[in-house]
Every structure is written in structure tokens, then in C-alpha cells.
Amino acid sequence: MSGYQYYPGCSLKGTGKPYEESLLAVAEALDIRLDELPDWNCCGATAYMAVDELQATTLATRNLAIAAADGRDLIAPCNACWLVLSKTAGHLADDPGLCSVVCGALQATCTIPNGDGPAPLSYDASVPIRHPLDVLVNDVGVETVAAAVTEPLEGLTVAPYYGCQIVRPLAPFDDQYDPVTMDRLLEAAGCDVLGDYPFKTRCCGASQMMTMPDVGVDLVAMLLEDAIARGADVIAVACPLCQFNLEAYQSKAFKRLGKKGRIPILYFTQLLGLAMGLSHRALGLQRSFVDVKPVLAGRSSDA
Amino acid sequence: MSDTDTTETAAAFEPTIVAFFCNWCTYLAADLAGTSRMKYAPNARIIRVMCSGRVDPQFVFDAFAKGADGVLIGGCHPGDCHYQEGNTKALRRFTLLRRMLTDLGVEEERIRLEWISAAEADRLRDVMNEMADQIRALGPFRLPDGAVAPAAPRREEVPA
């Protein structure tokens, strides 16, 4: 069975819904099969890690074990999920003691449906954890993406924002300091990409937003201000936490800057979908808090 | 103090490893480990030869016959031999030798050839520790049941 397994994570079912919608739409347009991981649970996430590393590792391991039963590469579009799953695979490989505790418990308590009924769930390290940027650039290929573009987004200036967790501390598929995978995909979509956007890997403060909003707003303000100063029409993102953060706190951020301003924060998959001629609704564009119409005006798929 | 009273009970077993180190690389690595005050397992007894190519297979058989639990041969990395290619001769000989010994039932962890340059004291430390751990886990060297003591075979029988 070709294609990939797909781990949405909690955010893509909530605030990150447009990411899921646009990713699935683009995958379909490129004829890439994505199958949602059956009965997945929360990845363990950053917040959990702060309280209890072992429990967080256990949560991630259950997902990896379910994925191992299928065997195909696992795509995790949320940067935080991608990192937690990747780090967990690393921890289990490096720490045999930890691995035996967690995997033993897993086998004793959890099951996976099998032809003849439920079978014990067991973990093995066989499944690579992938990010959509990695898959689109390294498996599908920028040329294939470019070939699917029917309505290039000419004249749209985009600041590519990668956030932190796909380049730090691990950076298996892109340059740690100057990542380019999103740049190349957006170029293929016909965008003018701001290659010199210096904050493309700066933290947006998402994990602080719900807890210490004042602090997070400062970071958001800096990222937005600089992108606008460099002429960006849109900021492209690859993570639901970054997206929500940069979008939802805009008015506060601009207030703090003493300026007026709005800038759409779109998933790179939404931009790719637009360039492929997919409809706004299919890409979840109607869910944006910031009106996208002004920057997308005059483009034909505006239906 | 008298000789060590190594009792060969499973609990207190400490292996004795005979190490043949070439004068130019591995012996110097052991010197460097010393000047760097690295600490490693005290199980090996180092015998200096000019080149790993000097290690006669009979030395290895003899060591096992006299009670060694493991034998370590240390030479220069391929291409770095002080005598151009003595280490490659050692490798060829070692490959055959280890096959002979494993055929006899000797665990392969007991006989090892390592390339350790004069600068690689850390590697020397790691090999010393690793080998001591592995052989400690295997227990004392005993001839496999039915095997004839591998006392030095006649020269014609061992690979040149």
C-alpha cells in the first residue's frame, strides 16, 4: 500500500482545522494517499513534557506503536507533534531502560485491532516521522509540485516562517539556521519569497500565549512588524500553533506597536492549494480571522 | 602483597587479557591515556612488539593455553603502519586465526584486533573497558567440551 500515515494531532482538529483541510486537499491534488492513524492520542506535547517526561514519552510511544503496525512513513504536520514524536523515537533508541519500561507497559495494557480481534500493541523503531515540508520537497519533489501549479501566485510577496520546532534541536531535513524547503515550495507556487526574512526560525511564543499573553505578544509584534517592513503581503507557516498565535494576537500586537495593520497568516499548504486552483473553501480560507480577500483579490479561484 | 587472588567464581571473576600492542601507535596510545590520566579497567597486561605484524598466532594460542581469558592485538590504522603494511599482514592472519578459534568454540569477543593510533587514548580506554566488560560477562575462558587444548599448534598449521 503506497502513501503515508497521517497523524493530525489535537490542534489540526481544532484551531488548526484549515491546515488539515488544505493539506488533505493538496495531497489529493498531487495524488498522495494519506490515511489517518487509527485511534491516535495526544502526542505528549511541550506542556506535558514540562510536568512529566515519562508520561509524555509514553503517550508518544503509543502513537508510534500504532504506526509501526502499518509500517508506512508517518506524517505529522504540527511542528510540536513532529518534534515530540521524533524526540521520543530518539529517546527510546538511546535509552534501553526507558524503552523496556514503556514498551513493556504498552504490550501489557494496549491492543490494536487485528484480523482475529485485538492483538497486543508493540513498538518498534521502524517508522520514519516526517513533516509535510520534508515529504513535499524530498519525496514528491519541487518539480512535481510546480507542474501541478495552474494559477501561479505572481506578485504575492510571502514571508516564510518556519518557527522553531522543525529546525531545533533536530534539523534532519533542512538547514538549521537558514531553512529553505518552504521557500522552494512557495517559489514553485509562483510567490515572491522574502529570502532575507531574518526571523524565519525565531520563536513566536505560542506556548506562552495562553499562560503569559503579554510576553507572547511582544514576540508576535516583532515578527509581524519586520515582515511588513520587508514588504510581505502574507506570512506563510507550517505549524498550527504558530498560525494561531500570529493571527489571533495581531490586533494586540499592532496596538502594542502603536500601529494599524493586518496581515494574513496562511499555511503553506493553503498557498500551494491556491496555486493549484483549489477553492477557498476546500483550503479552509474562510476560517481565517484576518480577511484574506484584499491580498488574494483578482485571483480566479476566488469562488 | 602476594599475587592477586583472583578466584574464578562467577561473582568475583575478573578476566585477564593479554594485549599485544605495536610500538608506534597503540602502545603510545596507552602512554597517552596515562599522561592524560584517563581511567580504565585494569584487566589487560600489555606486551610490546614493534609491529602488530610481529604477533605470531602461536602467541595467541599460547596465551589462551596459559590461562588468558582474552587476547587483544593493537596496531596502527590501515595505511599508517610504521612499516608500511605490517598491520595488513596482521589483519589477514587475524581473520584466519579468529575463524579457527571460533570453530573451536571460543567466543569471538575473546579475541580482538583494534586499530588505535597514538592520538586515540580515548578509544584505547573504551576498548579496554568494553573488552573487560564483555569477557567478564562471558566468564572465565574454558575449553569447549571435547576440544583439545589449543596449545600452540605446529607452525605449519597456522596461517602466515
Added chain:
Amino acid sequence: MREPNGTPRIGVYVCHCGTNIASTVDVAAVRDAAESLPGVVLSRDYKYMCSDPGQELIKHDIAEFGLERVVVASCSPCLHEETFRGAVGEGGINPYFFQMVNIREHDSWVHRDIAAATAKANDLIRAAVRRVRFHEPLEPRRVPIDPRVMVVGGGIAGIHAALTLANAGKQVYLVEREPSIGGHMAMFDKTFPTLDCAACILTPKMTQVRAHPNIQIMTMSEVEEVSGFVGDYRVRVKHHPRFVIEDACVGCLECIDACVFRNGKTPDEFNLGLSKRKPIYIPFPQAVPQVVVIDPEACIEFRAGCRKKTCVEVCAERNAIDFQQEVTYDEVTVGAIILATGFQAFEASRLPQYGYGRLDAVYTALEVERLVNASGPTEGSIVLRDGSTPTSIGIIHCIGSRDKNTNEYCSRVCCMYSLKLAHLLKEKTDAEIYEFYIDMRTPGKGFEEFYNRVEEEGVHFIRGKVADVYPEAGNTGRVVLQAEDTLAGMVRKIPVDMVVLATGLEPQPDAEDVRRTFNITCGSGGFFTERHPKLAPVSTFTDGVFLAGACQGPKDIPDTVAQAGAAAAEALALIDAGHIELEPNTAFVVEERCSGCRTCVGMCPFSAISIVDGKAVINEVLCKGCGTCVAACPSGAIRQNLFEDEEIFEEILGVLTHV
């Protein structure tokens, strides 16, 4: 198997080495254990066996107790085997009736457990006592030394070493890869802390090298292969074509003007690409030899054929240009070799967070050396890539140094050259200058005073490693440096027009190949390893190969010159002796046991073995004593002095007798 000749009377000496051995090995117990070994008539422990009284003790005991064999358990034989052999010889018995046991480097220094270390010492001494019974009387081998020396690398280290040797009357080959000697020092503007001009002090020495009757310079040349041993090294040197006949060119440079290229198009290596040169060029004005060179990659003669050949025309009857030149080889014989192959500056683009290669405002320190130099690409005025003059400059220390992600070591020279560049840039631009340092390291004569002087000049010193360098928004051309000012405890963002990266020193990219060619070792940082960090700082583990300058580790010009002088002196001491004594560890054939099977012939890497009248014969002069043939001989007919089969079997038995 041979038996020892009777039962020789053996003396055992256990050294405390102060507390170096005695704190981990119970020396009294070891002494007592040795006393009970067969053949041992005397066993002593002593504070420092290598001291004069320690050696006297051995000599005295040989006379008093009629010792016939001596075993000393102390440090590594690399340090004191010669010392004790000397004492044994002076005591009146053959110096090779001696065996040394390493209970310091291989025992007390590497173990914590006293019982285990003591047991190990006992085993090793028992092995030596058993072995020494079989020792035969031997004489060291004497081989003559070729009085010529090769110096590899024509930077300041190689230049100084070559001149020192040549002035002492020795014939020197100076091999340099580039078209001119001079190395990195020729690229510098001023030298710290005295600020004297690098060219002013270097070029007279370069000219002396050129003029010296005892020095043969080989530029555009590399050592391809080295064979032989100390005193008799055969070195194969590869000469790359210059396409200009060195002896015919007078350095008039008219050909450069005449070149069909009106302007240079190729990045000028000497100016690190900050200017362009033509296909025919001279590396820099003071180049030695003062001879032009043609770059075949750039010259159209090599690509398409040039009908005009204007360079050839203008050269006229001197006829120095030769497009037909090819790679040639030379083989020379020398007694000693000095390696002075220098360093390479850390490649700044390896740390993308500092923006080198991406942001125009970012320069490396070496580039700035060229910018401030009057003969550099801007004739000494500080003009940035965008044509402007900076009003604020940030200098970032430790780029590629003190960073486990690149190089853990401190490059030693960057603090001082950064201070120098701060001074020169301040003098030329009056810009605001910010130095970002981690620790300011100025341990040298006049260094701290220079630091004070630069502080007085108003340079800002910020203690903190720069975390980010990014372009200011709004196309100002400026970049922002972000760092914690650790002394103030605040994060600062400082916009500057120019960034200078104080790149560290790394081994040459081909240091690993060079190491292999000369059969020496590299340490963890990749620099060549000296024989002993304190007592043999310019020697290597290969006799007759010496080190000078930054190829051994980062160092400044004064230290480099001092080391080059030391290497020259060591080489002189070696070759002036006229001959060298070698270990008598050669192999020999016991004729009656040899079956003439020829197995050994193929084993010998030195072709020292031949078959004469159906029996193997080993040429003692060619034999280097590896012993590979001994191990290979199927009939046990080959023996090796100092490493006899019996001696090694006895050692094996000795270390295992406790089991």
C-alpha cells in the same frame, strides 16, 4: 626452544616516581614479590630511579652483587629506556641485558584501585624477569645521515627554519605549494602588538631565502611520497606547471599589461576574492620568486587557443612563457624533514548564523587584513562591498574556536589580532567599534599593554557571544548584532555597518594526507602531534621529522619563529652527528632451519630478504625490525633481536602465572 644460559643473576628496581607510582601501586609489596621470583638476587624500591643516585644504585649493585640482568619498573620506555640502558652499560654489562616495565603510564596513572594496580605491576615485572633471562648481548646499529634537510611549507615558519639551517651550512630544499613563499604572514597588514608592518619584516627574509646559495626553493610543489628512514629519507616532489620558465622570467610584469584581458576577471586568491586578477599574474608585489604564473583555468590559450599570444610577444627573446609545461617530479634524498605546513582560517560560512557569504556587511578577519593593507584591493581605505565607509563596526571573537560544534580549542591569536584590527579600523575610519568577546586572552609580551591602549582609544568591549546577525529592515545595508552583554546582564541589539568575524585557525584541509605521507600523527583537533608536549615540542614520533609553526597548533608569529628555530636546531643536532644509532632489533635467519619456502620474501615491505642458495638471507641494512617475517616463517627459522619468540612466550607466561 632455547634455554637461558644458566641462571643469570637479576636485579629488580621499582620506582616510586615521587608519588606518581607510589600513590596507586604498593611499591613495597611489589618489591617483595619480585624478590621471590626465580633468578632475582636483589629487589629494591627507590624514589626516583631516573635520578643520578637511582642510576648510581644500578651501577653499584652490578659491581657489588654481580648482577647480570637488570629490570626497572618505572615509566614508559619511550622516556627512560635509553637512560637505564646507559646506566647498565656503565655498570659494566651489555646495555641490552636490561628490560623496562611500564608501571606508570600503563598502570598507576590509569587505575584507581590500589590492589588491582599492584597486582598488575607484579604481573608485568614477573614477565620482564622471565624475559630478561633470554636477552643476548647486542650492539646498536649505526647508520650514516644524509646532511641535507627538506623544509615543507614556505610561510614564516618554513622560511625561518630554512634560513637557520642554510646559515649553518646545510643544504635545504624548501617546498611550497603556492607560486610564492610568504604564507599567511605576507597577507597581514600590521603585526601585533608592536604594529610593525608585516611586509617590512617578512620580505627581507624572503629575499634572503631567494638569494641563499644553500637553499633551493621549489614553488608550486608538493611532496607526493616519502620512503626510507631517519638519515635517509627519499622524497618524491611533484612540481605543478607554472607555464612560465622560472629561470627565464625577470619579473618585469610587462606580460600582465599585455594580456588580452584588459581587466582581471578571476578572484584574486591573495586578496581573498576582494579583487580580480588576470590569467597571467604575480601573486603579490613582493612575491618570491619574482616570477609570473599563468592560471590555465582562466587563460584562453588553454580553452580555445589564443591567436595573438600577446604575453609571448611582449616577452620576446626572453621567451619565458611555455604553454607546454607539464607536471614533473623530482626525487631528493634528505636526512631530516621539517614540516611547516601552517593552518587554514576557519571557513566562516560553516556558521550560517553569522551571515558570512549571505550578508554583504560581513567580512572575515583575513579579508579585513587585506582591506586595511595599503597594497590590498582598496589600497588601504576601508570601503565596504556596497561602496560605503563604515561608521560602526562589530568584531565577533571565537568564530570556529571555543565551540564544541566546530573546534573546542582556543585559537590563541584571535583576541590579539581582533584588538589590532580594532585599532587599525578605528584609526582609518573613526567608526564606533564593538568587540564581542567571551574571555579576553592577552598572555604575551606587550599584549596586555596593547589591550589597554585599544581600550583607551574608545573601543566598546562587550562580554558576550553574539547569538544572531540579521539584516536591518528597510534595506539600510546594516546588520543587527544581538548578544547578551553578560557584564551588564542585558540583551543588546546593535546595528552596525560592518561585521568582522575573528575566525579561528584550523589544520590545513589536507593535513590528514600530509600526516600519512610523513607517517606522523594528528591530535584530536587535527593538528600534528608533537612527541612530547613539554619536552619534545618540535619532534614527532617519527625520527628525523620535526614540526614548526601552526601545523602543530594555533600560534602567533613570535612563537612560530621560535619553534622554527628549535626545529632547525633539532635537525642540525641530528645531522651534525653524522650518524644515528638505531635499535638492534633486526631479524636474522637460522640457516639450518630454513627450508627456502620463500614465505618471508613476500612479507618484507623493504625487500630486505632474498633467497641465496635455497636459503633466506636478510640484509641487515635494509631490515627495519618490524618482525613480520618472524611471525610468518612456518619453520621458525627467523629470529628477531630484542623480540625473540622465547622472550615473548616468557612474557605471556609471566603475566599469566598468577591465574
Added chain:
Amino acid sequence: MATEPMIRIEADRDPEFAAWFTGLVGEEKLRECIHCGVCSGSCPLASHMDLGPRKLMYLAREGWADDVLGSNTIWLCTSCYACTVACPQQIPVTDVMYALKRKAIEAGKAPKRHPVAVMAKQFSRMVHRRGRMSEAYLIAGLALRSGVHRYVGMLPMGVNAVRTGRISLKLDRIRRRKELTALLDRVEREREEVAAS
């Protein structure tokens, strides 16, 4: 002008805490800090921190437990790993921050009703029971437990999210919840057994 003495006596130092801290990472790496400040320099939130990572690490290494566990620095860390990848001594600063957060919670030094600690607990409770996280309930719980006043300003955003269908008021959960709870409990039991032995 009021002054406060800035002198510390040795008896106030907590060597046990220092030993715990330096033992967090193998090979005594945490003692190898050269105080270059690149962690604080690269930290997006250093400007809001009382100590910043560099000073925090130094104080912890020397055993000033109260200063460390009572600082806002550990709670402001967003785990962006900028410090970790920049550190010239390869100290995993972010992981150390996680460990200090856990230590502060364990030692009861987390600021009372501090949102980070509350949220982490809230999050863990929800995931433990349901296997998935529902943003709306997370925020609601957070507001209840750490003070509604902090979240009044977020109201318009919540309205937005509901309007665009990006917050579901349905509680998401996995099918084999019981297995997951059993799994987490079992791992917990094994940890307690190891701790006890």
C-alpha cells in the same frame, strides 16, 4: 534611599541542589559552561526574564536553589531550543529548563496559581482521561484555576474561533481510553517501584 544588602554567606548555598543540577546531564557538562551568554542572547524572551538562562545556569551550578526555583526564567522558557543549538559547550539548555520546571513544581516553588504550572497540570489531567486535548476546555479550565481576570482579553478571540469553526465545544476523545489510562498508570507504578527499590 532604601538599600538591600547583596551579600551572601556560604551557609545559604545548597550543595545538594548543585549536585542534583550538575547530575542532570552526563559527563558534568553543566559545569563546563563558559558563560558566553549566547543562550541569553539567543533567547526570544530574555528581555522578560529576571535572570535569563546564563545566570540561571550559573546560580544553579553553585547551589543557589531558592533563586533558581523561584525565578520567572524557567516559566518563561518557550522551548524553542535556540539556546540549545547555539551553545558552544553543547549544553541542552532547553531540556535543563524542563527539569527545573519539574523540580520547582515538586518543591512547591512554582508561583501560586502560576498559569504555566496550572496549564501543565490541566493538560495532563485532560490527556490522561480522554487521550486528546480540547483547546476550548483547556482554556476554560485554565481561566478557572489561575484567575479569570487574566483571560478576559481573550474573549473576542474565542468568539472568532467559534465563528470560523476552529473551536469545537465537543470534547474529543479516543476509543481505547481505558487502555491508555491503564498504560499511563502502569508506567507510573513501575516508576514508583524503581524509586522505592
